[in-house]
Amino acid sequence: MLIAKHQNIIDNAVKANHERTFYAQYPEHPKAYGEEAPPQGEATFKDMLNKPFSLLKQKVTEGWAGEEVSPYTREPLGITYPVIAVDELVKAGKRAGSRWAQLSVADRASILTETLEKIKDHFFTIAHATMHTTGQSFMMSFQASGPHANDRALEAIAMGYQQLQHFPEQQTWEKPMGKISIKLEKTFKAIPRGLGLVIGCSTFPVWNSLPGMYADLITGNAVIVKPHPKAVLPIAIVVAAIQQVLEENGQDPYTCQLAADSSEHLVTKELCEHPEIALIDYTGGSSFGNYVESLKNKTVFTEKAGVNSVILDSVKDIDAVLNNLAFSVSLYSGQMCTAPQNFFIPESGVNTPNGKLSFNEVATKFKDAIVALVNNPKMGAGTLGAVQNDDTVQRVKDAQHIGGKVLLSGAPVANEEFTGARTFSPTVLEVSSADTGIFEKELFGPVVLLVKTKDTDHSIQLARQMAISHGAITCGAYTTDDTVKEKIADAMNSAFTPVSFNFTGFIWVNQHAAFSDFHVTGGNPAGNASFTNPEFIVKRFVWVGNRTYVD
Amino acid sequence: MLIAKHQNIIDNAVKANHERTFYAQYPEHPKAYGEEAPPQGEATFKDMLNKPFSLLKQKVTEGWAGEEVSPYTREPLGITYPVIAVDELVKAGKRAGSRWAQLSVADRASILTETLEKIKDHFFTIAHATMHTTGQSFMMSFQASGPHANDRALEAIAMGYQQLQHFPEQQTWEKPMGKISIKLEKTFKAIPRGLGLVIGCSTFPVWNSLPGMYADLITGNAVIVKPHPKAVLPIAIVVAAIQQVLEENGQDPYTCQLAADSSEHLVTKELCEHPEIALIDYTGGSSFGNYVESLKNKTVFTEKAGVNSVILDSVKDIDAVLNNLAFSVSLYSGQMCTAPQNFFIPESGVNTPNGKLSFNEVATKFKDAIVALVNNPKMGAGTLGAVQNDDTVQRVKDAQHIGGKVLLSGAPVANEEFTGARTFSPTVLEVSSADTGIFEKELFGPVVLLVKTKDTDHSIQLARQMAISHGAITCGAYTTDDTVKEKIADAMNSAFTPVSFNFTGFIWVNQHAAFSDFHVTGGNPAGNASFTNPEFIVKRFVWVGNRTYVD
Structure with a gap:
């Protein structure tokens, strides 16, 4: 049912990915979302202040932490997030991932598209959350953490949807050998690499995290999202929305988890070095980025610093x-x-x-x-x-x-x-x-x-x-x-x-449009990955073929 | 002209890559190549013994070396190969690569297919060369280093041909902005990563080297082939044939070079660590393979040891x-x-x-x-x-x-x-x-x-x-x-x-068929790469998009 509901969105996104003309599933103008949405979003944001963030479905194991301060008011947001032991996060992620991997690509794609539709309902809350953690203007907060981020996520879903269907699920192989022939039934499976970790930054906590999260998820990997402790709220709202949709559709909400921590006790390295973490997406400074790239037996996607x-x-x-x-x-x-x-x-x-x-x-x-x-x-x-x-x-x-x-x-x-x-x-x-x-x-x-x-x-x-x-x-x-x-x-x-x-007028070098511009190329020291080229997707799973002899 | 000549082969190979039914461009039965080919191939092989190998177009800079011994006769083959300083190899490779990269994908694909047709003429010579370096039986030598290797090469050409055309070369992007619109002309280029190095092994000097060589070449990278000093001749014949076709078609023969060395003075590490080497394909033991995988700023494809x-x-x-x-x-x-x-x-x-x-x-x-x-x-x-x-x-x-x-x-x-x-x-x-x-x-x-x-x-x-x-x-x-x-x-x-x-009869677990079976998955310690999935190709180039503002 969900597949039928979203097939059109996915097909259009696959086409847009290929053609690279202008395309946006989520309009960037706030007015596109109705008159009620802006005040409601702001009210919801204000209501979240000075209390524990309660929307996640994760069990608290170690307490609560929060240290966000608005660059606009210089006052603490007063929101705390559940802190969960790394081993618990990994254990729950592995369990959820083994179930998530069993779903068909079409099922995963439709559920993930449904999460984007759910996130859309929170665009204005996320905008205020982004503004008061990153310091972005309201308009940039809305666009970058809302429609633009969702479009980047959909771009990753679409690229995965296509790549995962590159080869047939099964095929008969018959080799002529003179008067006889040999016949094999073959199956081809895209096996997810394992548990994913997405490490966010303090300036673009949603836009820079969604591509890696959705790339992990569409390819069948569960994901743990580790936000910057000073910019948690925007992505916490996103993760909560994803968990809600997962649960509503009979899936394990732990397929996508938030790993909040504190500056006093950062868990990033502990997560990175955990043997069960197979995939790491990182946005941030080059020094930590180089550390992430140096880790053995991990598939790593980085966006670090550069001089433009x-x-x-x-x-x-x-x-x-x-x-x-x-x-x-x-x-x-x-x-x-x-x-x-x-x-x-x-x-x-x-x-x-x-x-x-x-x-x-x-x-x-x-x-x-x-x-x-x-x-x-x-x-x-x-x-x-x-x-x-x-x-x-x-x-x-x-x-x-x-x-x-x-x-x-x-x-x-x-x-x-x-x-x-x-x-x-x-x-x-x-x-x-x-x-x-x-x-x-x-x-x-x-x-x-x-x-x-x-x-x-x-x-x-x-x-x-x-x-x-x-x-x-x-x-x-x-x-x-x-x-x-x-x-x-x-x-x-x-x-x-x-x-x-020769950019002049209402277009700037800073902007990279989803479905058309690759963000970072992956070829120079500014980062080893690119939103969203085929490489960003195909490194997250492994093609494995089985063969059965047919008498 | 060459494009028209080979378009059918390439189109069929692209289709076969996708469908994964039985497909072979080069029949595995020796009889398919005529009655004259076997004795001619053997005579040519015998004529090569006990003299310098003269078919390469490369300039000799450091002398000649050769130490192959037949596992069948236990006698030295007596063939020597030109030894060229690493810096010379790299310099010539860089120069050739910058020209090779300018060719269209269709041009590269057709020239490379022509090289396979040329190699076909040497199948029986290569078979004897393989037999008397690796110890394979004549039939295995013929099939593995001849038709099977050529099919694996064509598989890589076809996968590259398709991946390099994943995005349009140019596109107009027009963003509606209320009453006005913003228009950009965009181009998308697959920029080759740089110079490739393919390190061969002593048991399958052709079959295991051709996929990496052709993957480098189709994606616009020049390649240096470093054979095992005990198994040079089979791949030397292949490289010479490639160089001949390159030259016949107005290309730089240094686009594909042989880097022969000796056990006394191996140049593998010097090549691996050269800053201009961007891509490394390696087949061989795990210890050296782990070293290759640990190199920084290299894109590496390995097939190491495993326990089956x-x-x-x-x-x-x-x-x-x-x-x-x-x-x-x-x-x-x-x-x-x-x-x-x-x-x-x-x-x-x-x-x-x-x-x-x-x-x-x-x-x-x-x-x-x-x-x-x-x-x-x-x-x-x-x-x-x-x-x-x-x-x-x-x-x-x-x-x-x-x-x-x-x-x-x-x-x-x-x-x-x-x-x-x-x-x-x-x-x-x-x-x-x-x-x-x-x-x-x-x-x-x-x-x-x-x-x-x-x-x-x-x-x-x-x-x-x-x-x-x-x-x-x-x-x-x-x-x-x-x-x-x-x-x-x-x-x-x-x-x-x-x-x-349940394999019985004339099919064995040892065999992996081109166009259908992935060889090595890339997901466990036996190797990080796979013949030939999309990842084997897309990691060898970088998508870069330029944008021009249209007034």
Whole structure:
């Protein structure tokens, strides 16, 4: 029944995955969800504050913990989550997984699609939860943790649905041998690798976790979700919704478990190193990511840090370009893994239809565009959102003293709705192309480095080297010259980095659309996996074929 | 033109890969290749002896080396191969690869299919070369290094051909935004990971190397083939044929290079650790395989050692079963990675239509079947072939003193054609189920262990534990009970081991057919890769998408 109900959604998603045209199962505009949903969602969120989170179906074994603080109010959310011993999580996950693996692919796909429909009912609650844990603006919180995350999850379901049916379940094999023949009945099964672990981050607790969770689940693996202790609520609501749908459909809710912990007693390594954990999805800093990648006998999917570049060669409309880039660096205060950091600009300047614009002119215009955006009362606070934690603020403050010429000093920006919000506008530094010690690091947060290069070839060379040595998730490039365009594409693609050319208007390099853009390529140090290419799915199960001799 | 010539072969192979019915592009019977081919192939082989191998297009930089000795004549082949410095190999490979990567998938697929057609012309030469390096019988040498290897190569080409076209090369993406819309032109490219290295073994120098070589090549990566210094000639002939076709079609012959070395100065580790080597395919012992798997920043595909089990529960015709198994353990003197080693038999015996046959009766019948086979003048020497090296003979001799009861002592078997052949018939030991120290090791060569278990459940438990802890490539099982059959399938499949049920007659557990059987699953310690599932292909390239804003 559930299969019939959702077959259309799944078929459309499989088609969209292949074609890579624009597709969205879950509209990104809040108005698409009715007038009642926003106030209801906010009320539900407020009602969750200052009490234990009670929606999970998991049995508490060790007590309760919670330490979330809103970057907007700087006040604790006061919510606690059940803390469960690692061995209990693993035992329950193994038991649930062995049952989940027995289901047909079609059954799993339909139940998982039903979970997305259930999560949809919580989009506005999740939006407030995301806002008050990550510091994202309300609109970004809604879109990234709501429709965009659900679309990424559906993308993973669809890719799994297809890959798991790559080979027939059974087949007769008959080999002619002259006058006789040999006949075998064969079966082909996609056996799940084992128990999955998804490790979340504090800035995108839902968007970055759902692809791995749904990739594990569609391929028949149970999953344990280990959120960042400072950003639990958004994914806790998601896990609770999944558990509810599992139970409603006669499945074991422990197929998807939440593993809340505390900064005082993190369980991430204990989980990672547990012999029963076969699959690990990780989003976060490179240091822990490298540890995860080094684990033996685990299949690991990582998204770590990178340094994203913009190459400025020639433009049609410099103001349109710099307004676009000013938004890109300001959006969520540069706390997106896709935000550009290093801007490579030739010392001779940038070509425009009205002649060369010098390096300094470009730098000044860029600075001005950022200042205009962040000081625009209708735009500034909403674009910047809040900074997730004090470490990031400190890093941005420190950035003013790491060398280079400070063109613009970041500073707090007033937020009318939340006067106590932790805000910080972008800092812009000019550095020389010799200052690799400065621009080869990811300076997570609102820090922009303008790197003066000899020429565009030099810009390309540096951007490529950064991607190879330190990783890159995005690269923006501006050129009106097709030869240069091809050169940039070839150079960056050879470093497994995608390029976005000449973005202006309402589209930004930071955005990766489900069903069309691969998020992270998996080919450079920024991460070894990609949302959602076939590799993201096929590594989670093993094809095994049995043969029976037929007399 | 080449595309049109081979499109049919490729399309048929893609279809066969999916359907997994019986399919062979290259017939396995020698007679299919005409009357002239066998004597010509043998003459060509003889003409190659005692001189430098001159067919490669590679420039010699360090001299010549060769140390092959025929297991049949015990005489050196006297052939030397060019030895080239690792840096030269890598430099030439990188240069060739950057050109090869520019070709369309269809072009690469057609040129590679043309190489298979060229290799076909050398099947009989390769057969003699394989025979006199590995010790395989002539028929096995012909089939495994000829048609079967070519079919495995074509399987990899076909899987790559399909996977590389999983996404469109370009697509328009248009996002509706109320009254306006955003339009992007997108391209999707499968960027090759980099230079490949394929490390061969001494027993199957062609069959085990071609899948990795062709998987690298179809996905746009140049490849360096590092053969075992004792088994170079078969693969040298293949590489030379590939180079010839590449050159004839305007491609760089260095796209596929041979890296011959000597036991005195092995270059395998130097190649493995070279930073420009991105992909490694390895076949061989577990110790070196574990080293290869531990290398950082490499994408690695391994086939290592395992301990293969046979579970005997109940049979329709015990003689048919034991004749089949006698052949399986004798074929190429147990030097196949798919050969069974541990036979789990309940202490209460095996059910037959005529009542229980006791453990001892089964053991005696099995021993007798082996003796009858190896002493049959028309069958024995041809089935056993020769033992590749003295270490294996020593291991088999030592096996008689590792504990357990010696039911049958292996010994040399006369070979009429080659009186000096290094031969050894199977040794059969009876061990207790407590003797895990004995049966948990791969005893490569003709060693058979009959393990007395409590009952079939116990047999299953032991076979599964062996597969999980020590790896398994095959499992044979005999049962007439559907419940037991399902139990065995579930248990072994959960250890990522395929099961072959009730094989009798002209089909053996050792055989894995291209286009239908996955060879190794990649899920247990016997290896992390599988010929040829989608994972074997998709890990060799990276999907990268570029986007261009359309005004």
